[in-house]
Amino acid sequence: AQKITQTQPGMFVQEKEAVTLDCTYDTSDPSYGLFWYKQPSSGEMIFLIYQGSYDQQNATEGRYSLNFQKARKSANLVISASQLGDSAMYFCAMREGQAGTYKYIFGTGTRLKVLA
Amino acid sequence: GAVVSQHPSRVICKSGTSVKIECRSLDFQATTMFWYRQFPKKSLMLMATSNEGSKATYEQGVEKDKFLINHASLTLSTLTVTSAHPEDSSFYICSAGHRGEADTQYFGPGTRLTVL
Numbered sequence: 001a002q003k004i005t006q007t008q009p010g011m012f013v014q015e016k017e018a019v020t021l022d023c024t025y026d027t028s029d030p031s032y033g034l035f036w037y038k039q040p041s042s043g044e045m046i047f048l049i050y051q052g053s054y055d056q057q058n059a060t061e062g063r064y065s066l067n068f069q070k071a072r073k074s075a076n077l078v079i080s081a082s083q084l085g086d087s088a089m090y091f092c093a094m095r096e097g098q099a100g101t102y103k104y105i106f107g108t109g110t111r112l113k114v115l116a
Numbered sequence: 117g118a119v120v121s122q123h124p125s126r127v128i129c130k131s132g133t134s135v136k137i138e139c140r141s142l143d144f145q146a147t148t149m150f151w152y153r154q155f156p157k158k159s160l161m162l163m164a165t166s167n168e169g170s171k172a173t174y175e176q177g178v179e180k181d182k183f184l185i186n187h188a189s190l191t192l193s194t195l196t197v198t199s200a201h202p203e204d205s206s207f208y209i210c211s212a213g214h215r216g217e218a219d220t221q222y223f224g225p226g227t228r229l230t231v232l
Contacts, residue, residue: 035220043207045160045223091159093221102213104150104221106160 003027004094006107013082014115020067021077021110023092029053033095034075036066039109040088048090051075082114118144120212122224129200130232137195137227139210145190146212150221151183154207166193200231 005024013019025034036048051059051066059066067076079086092107119142129135139149147168152160164185165173172185182204184196193212197204207228211221 037223042225043209043228044225045209045211047220047222050220095221102148103165104162104211108159 003096003105004092004107006092006110008110009108010111010113012113012115013079015084016081018078018080019082019112021079021090021092021112023075023077023107025073025075025092025094027073027094027096029096034066034068035093035095035104036064036075036077037091037093038086038088039091045091049077079112084114084116087112087114118142118212118220118222120210120222120224122210122227124227125225126228126230128230128232131201132199134196134198135200135229137197137208137210137229139193139195139212139224141191141212141222144212146193147190148213149187149193150211150213151185151193151195152209152211154209154226156207160209163195168193197229200229202231205229205231 003026007022032053034051038046038048049059049061049064049066051068058068063080065078089109089111091109094105096103121140121142123138127135149166151163153163154160162175163178166185166187168187168190174180187193207226209223209226211223
């Protein structure tokens with residue numbers, strides 16, 4: 001069974017608009033972490049935002065915010081005021097396990113295209 | 117943010133030769149580094165977890181004799197693809213955990229390996 005599910009293989013958004021990229025996860029660990037990464041065409045993986053399973057508030061980093069709904073096991077990424085440079089592949093990832101034995105599991109990604 | 121470098125960024129080799137890829141954490145110490153493989157337009161597949169001073173932990177289906185990992189210091193891990201074949205051609209990415217930031221994984225820029 002998929003542990004990280006990204007149901008949107010591709011998304012389009014108009015420049016300056018907001019967009020939500022979906023991510024659902026599956027784990028029985030009480031302690032876990034959720035991450036979003038951006039991968040432009042150059043290939044590098046760029047860390048965007050982190051949400052801990054015990055964090056009470058949704059994480060925010062500039063134009064990025066994570067809509068964390070623990071009961072629904074979802075961790076959607078919201079990008080506000082989209083820019084052309086936001087066009088890239090976006091991966092949701094989950095960290096499971098204990099310190100020293102962490103495993104990171106990645107979703108299949110969502111390709112975002114920002115339109116001028 | 118923490119910086120992870122990877123060298124080389126691109127390598128082309130003949131079938132049967134071995135290729136070494138280096139992963140360095142430049143401004144922090146990483147007791148654990150991870151090696152991933154990414155096929156075109158696919159997600160990251162964890163190959164192995166590299167622990168400083170001990171043997172790497174390989175994921176199921178990854179040949180440890182084929183993909184040799186050495187984590188000689190707190191800032192360097194190497195992946196050697198031995199007797200490379202065309203099917204080993206892929207994008208290889210390493211990451212290192214930054215303990216001070218919820219064990220956020222920071223990624224190297226990746227190495228594109230092409231085996232002729």
